[in-house]
Amino acid sequence: MSFRIKRLAIIGVGLIGGSLARALRAADVVDEIVGCGRGKANLDLAVELGVIDRYSHDIAEAVQGADMVFLAVPLGAMRDAFAAMCDVLGDDALITDGGSAKGSVVNDCRDAAPDLLARFVPGHPIAGTENNGVAASFAELYQNRRVILTPLQQNSATDIDRVAQMWQTCGAEVTKMSVAHHDEVLAATSHLPHMLAFGLVDMLARLKENDEIFRYAAGGFRDFTRIASSNPVMWRDICIANREALSPMLAAFAEEMNELAQRIGSADADALLEIFERAKAARDRYVDGLKQD
Numbered sequence: 249m250s251f252r253i254k255r256l257a258i259i260g261v262g263l264i265g266g267s268l269a270r271a272l273r274a275a276d277v278v279d280e281i282v283g284c285g286r287g288k289a290n291l292d293l294a295v296e297l298g299v300i301d302r303y304s305h306d307i308a309e310a311v312q313g314a315d316m317v318f319l320a321v322p323l324g325a326m327r328d329a330f331a332a333m334c335d336v337l338g339d340d341a342l343i344t345d346g347g348s349a350k351g352s353v354v355n356d357c358r359d360a361a362p363d364l365l366a367r368f369v370p371g372h373p374i375a376g377t378e379n380n381g382v383a384a385s386f387a388e389l390y391q392n393r394r395v396i397l398t399p400l401q402q403n404s405a406t407d408i409d410r411v412a413q414m415w416q417t418c419g420a421e422v423t424k425m426s427v428a429h430h431d432e433v434l435a436a437t438s439h440l441p442h443m444l445a446f447g448l449v450d451m452l453a454r455l456k457e458n459d460e461i462f463r464y465a466a467g468g469f470r471d472f473t474r475i476a477s478s479n480p481v482m483w484r485d486i487c488i489a490n491r492e493a494l495s496p497m498l499a500a501f502a503e504e505m506n507e508l509a510q511r512i513g514s515a516d517a518d519a520l521l522e523i524f525e526r527a528k529a530a531r532d533r534y535v536d537g538l539k540q541d
Contacts, residue, residue: 251413253278257314259307259329261285261294263376264346265320266385269299271418274387284310294382307332314338316414319345319353323485327356330368334361343368344411348434348482350398350427352489366402369411371395372430373420374438378477391419398427435493442483443498445476 256272258265261283272278283300284307285291291303304310311317311333319329326347337343343364347353350370357368375393377384395415399408412422425433452461487494511519 251277251410251417253316253414255280255282255314255316257282257284257311257317258300258320259284259310259317260320260322261291261300261303261382262320262380263382263384263389264373265318266294266299266382267375267387267389268318268320268346268373268418269294270385270387271390272414273298275417277417282310282314290382297382299382299385308336311337311341315341317341317343319343319347322479322482323347323349323352323489324481326353327360330357330364331360334364337364337367341367342407342410344371344397344414346371346373347489348372348438348486349490350430351492354398354400354427365400366404367407368400369403369408370398370400370427371411371415372398372434373415375420378474380479388419390415393420395420395422396430397422397424398430399424400427431490431493435490435497439486439490439494440497440501442475442478443487443494444501445473446483449473449476 253272256269256278258269258281261269262285265283269278269281269283273281281300283291283294283303284305285303286305288305291300291305294300295303307329315338317333317337319326321329326345333343345353345368347370350372353370354365354368357365373390373393373395375389375395377389397408397412397415408424415422452458455461508520508523510516511523
C-alpha cells in the first residue's frame with residue numbers, strides 16, 4: 249500500500265513544521281493539513297501560502313481526526329502539548345516530533361500522557377536555518393538531509409516504518425538510534441557549536457569596542473556566528489533539556505581552549521601545527537566526506 253496521510257496536524261507551523269507540510273503537499277501524499285499555534289498572523293500567512301488548509305489555536309481541536317501529528321513546538325512546550333491531546337486523539341493516530349533533545353520529550357510524554365507512548369515515535373530532522381516562521385519554510389529543506397528516529401520499546405514496527413516513510417517522502421535519509429545515544433551525539437555535533445556561536449557573539453558584544461569589532465567582521469566570523477541568530481527561546485530549552493550531555497561537552501571544550509591559549513602564549517609552533525593539521529584532517533574526512541569508507 250502506498251504511503252498517504254489523510255489528515256496531518258502540525259503543532260507549531262514554523263520553519264520545521266511548515267517545511268514538512270510543504271514537502272508532503274508537494275509530494276501529493278496528504279489530503280488535509282491542520283495547523284496549530286499561538287500567533288494568528290503566522291497562521292493566517294500559512295493558510296495564504298497554502299502550507300496548511302486551516303488552523304486552530306487549541307491543540308485538542310487541531311488534532312481531532314488526525315492520523316499523523318507532528319510536534320514542532322519548543323522543548324519547553326512539549327509536555328503541555330501531550331497533555332492537551334491525550335484524551336482526544338484517535339486510536340489510529342501516530343505522533344512524532346522534531347525536538348533536538350529526545351530524552352526530555354520522551355519523559356514529557358511519559359509524565360503527561362503515558363497512554364500515548366506506544367503511538368509516539370520520537371524523531372529529529374537534522375535540518376534547519378537560522379530563520380524562523382512559516383515564511384522561512386520551503387519544501388526542499390529535508391532533501392538529502394538526515395532524520396534520526398529514536399523508537400521506543402512500546403512502538404510497533406509498523407508505526408516506526410510509517411513515520412520513516414513520511415520523512416523519506418520528503419527526500420530525507422532516515423536513521424535510527426537510541427534516545428540516550430542521540431542526545432550524546434547531538435550535544436557534540438549541534439548543541440555545542442550553537443553554544444560556541446552564542447558565547448562568542450555575546451562576549452564580543454560586551455567589549456567596549458564592540459561596534460568596531462562587528463563593523464570589520466570578516467566572512468569567517470559571519471559564517472561561524474550565523475547560527476547565533478537562531479531562536480533564543482528554542483536554544484534555552486535545548487540547553488536545559490539536554491544539560492546532562494551538553495554540560496560535560498562544554499567543560500571538555502573549555503579545557504581544549506585553555507590548552508590552545510597556553511600553546512599560543514608560549515609560541516609553541518609545533519604543537520599548534522599538530523592541532524590544526526589534526527583538526528583539518530578530521531573535518532575533511534568526516535564532515536566534507538573527502539575520504540569515504
